[in-house]
């Protein structure tokens with residue numbers, strides 16, 4: 001295995017104030033972001049093949065991107081991209097294959113025809129996998145994301161060995177950055193372990209975590225949770241309030257859950273409050289409108305027929 005045990009010292013992250021590297025001077029460069037799961041696919045591949053000296057990392061601050069990146073390097077203005085042989089190549093799925101075929105190091109594509117065929121299937125599922133996870137928070141996140149994790153669980157049953165094709169291959173590197181992030185996020189936000197009831201998935205993650213080429217690329221967990229909360233939490237909260245229950249006890253329960261989610265969101269939602277208007281404290285909480293994100297904090301009360309309940313409104317600051 002080409003993994004190294006020495007932690008690579010990462011070059012400085014370039015932002016809008018940084019000069020470009022001397023472009024097209026024969027150096028092979030991987031333009032990346034240390035937080036980007038797509039770029040991470042290529043970074044792991046580079047490490048696993050032992051190409052640390054051959055392919056220089058150029059981390060970019062995506063939030064404060066240098067103008068020269070779009071103008072002179074990659075008009076798509078995304079990461080990852082690879083500067084190699086006087087050209088720029090993008091798209092992580094193409095890049096991992098490019099690295100495997102154009103550079104030395106252990107081959108990460110299978111020879112066995114059955115594995116080749118399955119690799120294609122897994123490859124084609126990556127977009128659906130990510131879309132399923134990304135949209136899961138609009139509904140019952142555990143159930144909806146569960147479809148994607150179950151897919152991996154049964155894929156892992158297909159061949160002998162802990163990895164998706166039995167032995168390690170590019171397809172493991174293609175999936176793990178996304179699994180890593182959602183594993184963390186589900187645990188943190190929903191207190192749900194995606195590996196529970198999925199023993200193959202648990203072993204797969206465990207085995208990958210023994211590989212230095214991967215562990216060196218893992219995203220900062222605090223950043224991941226914060227970033228994903230910002231991206232997904234409002235969906236959780238909307239879904240929770242609008243999505244079910246018949247008032248009464250249920251409503252109280254749902255409401256508390258929603259408030260918890262707001263607390264979780266911390267500073268990201270710090271200036272926002274939520275309130276319900278009395279008239280819509282619903283028999284049927286699915287009925288819009290529920291006033292959402294308001295500056296007024298009101299105690300609210302189930303004012304419709306049936307037992308009256310008062311729920312405490314909580315101010316989030």
Ligand SMILES: N[C@@H](CCC(=O)N[C@@H](CS)C(=O)NCC(=O)O)C(=O)O
Pocket residue numbers: 033035036037038039062077078079080090091092093
């Ligand atoms: N399909 C691309 C997606 C790459 C991508 O979306 N990268 C994000 C960072 S994780 C990016 O550069 N976003 C900047 C932007 O869209 O402006 C790939 O697989 O390489």
